[in-house]
Amino acid sequence: MNEVFLTDLVPIDRDTCVIGAQLPLAHPYFLDQRAPTAHYDALLLTECCRQAGTYVAHTQYGVARDWVFLAASTAIELEHTDILAVGDRPGELTLEVQSRPSFRGGQLRSVRTRLELSIGGERVGAMEGEGRYLTREEYGLLRQGGRSGQVPLSSALTADPTGVQVTPHLVGRRDLRNVLLVDGHSTAEGVAARLWVSGRHATIFDHPLDHYPAMALLEAAAQATSLAVRLDGRADGADVRIVALDADFVRFAEVDADVHITARVTEWPPDDGRRGPAAASVLFRQNGAVLTEVRVRAELHAADRSAAWQAVAA
Numbered sequence: 001m002n003e004v005f006l007t008d009l010v011p012i013d014r015d016t017c018v019i020g021a022q023l024p025l026a027h028p029y030f031l032d033q034r035a036p037t038a039h040y041d042a043l044l045l046t047e048c049c050r051q052a053g054t055y056v057a058h059t060q061y062g063v064a065r066d067w068v069f070l071a072a073s074t075a076i077e078l079e080h081t082d083i084l085a086v087g088d089r090p091g092e093l094t095l096e097v098q099s100r101p102s103f104r105g106g107q108l109r110s111v112r113t114r115l116e117l118s119i120g121g122e123r124v125g126a127m128e129g130e131g132r133y134l135t136r137e138e139y140g141l142l143r144q145g146g147r148s149g150q151v152p153l154s155s156a157l158t159a160d161p162t163g164v165q166v167t168p169h170l171v172g173r174r175d176l177r178n179v180l181l182v183d184g185h186s187t188a189e190g191v192a193a194r195l196w197v198s199g200r201h202a203t204i205f206d207h208p209l210d211h212y213p214a215m216a217l218l219e220a221a222a223q224a225t226s227l228a229v230r231l232d233g234r235a236d237g238a239d240v241r242i243v244a245l246d247a248d249f250v251r252f253a254e255v256d257a258d259v260h261i262t263a264r265v266t267e268w269p270p271d272d273g274r275r276g277p278a279a280a281s282v283l284f285r286q287n288g289a290v291l292t293e294v295r296v297r298a299e300l301h302a303a304d305r306s307a308a309w310q311a312v313a314a
Helices: 042-061 136-144 214-232 305-313
Strands: 006-013 016-023 068-078 091-104 107-119 122-134 181-186 191-195 239-249 260-267 276-286 289-301
Touching (some): 042 068, 042 091, 068 214, 191 214, 214 239
Antiparallel strands (some): 068 122, 068 239, 260 276
């Protein structure tokens, strides 16, 4: 149950509700961070919003449990990041959810949702997302497409990397098992890499899927941004904290073909490049076609070298 963060739901009306979530003090994936002080970031709060959207669909709109949700777009932006540090008690996240549903034949078929986010009563940002619901049979026909055989599942992915994994600290991680980029290198415009996820990754693939989920692409975009910032040299060891993600998902990311990632930094802090806002554009391609472009915003924090040294020495 350490992957489920929601605790309760209070309906206001059919399209409005308030949802509570408890943010963990530690997590092997979402809080596996290089920074000496752990913090809640856009990826973890996006996951809470994803869970909230699914919960609302089932409880408020009666979507059958075997229907499939397809993410069309997502955009999250955080503010007041000084209160996002992990404290000595689990963070109490409140999500105020406003949905704009669309029905066909009395069934929910698409929904656009806005979620206002606060922690401990203080607003920390907002997220908007859009997606649609398909029956299991409709989804099967969609995924079969022009294939002559079965669509492969993530359980068939190798447990060992298909290339050289990027060093964890370059993508803001400590645990190599959470690094999603392989064969990363600098380019004239930024960095390039390939996506790799173990089919046994307990969080990304908590059950077999026939494609890389949107959350994996968002995480890979965050890691590619961190890599682009750090390999550029101007950040000089700064901590890269992801505070905004904006993406439209155009195609499925298939698990049986390479996903190529390119990232370029489009905005740097105005002063010394080590503290302030930064932005990047991360492009995903597969078989020559664009899957999505993820627009990422980060805050660069000058590293506390003494704290970092104490963490390493410990």
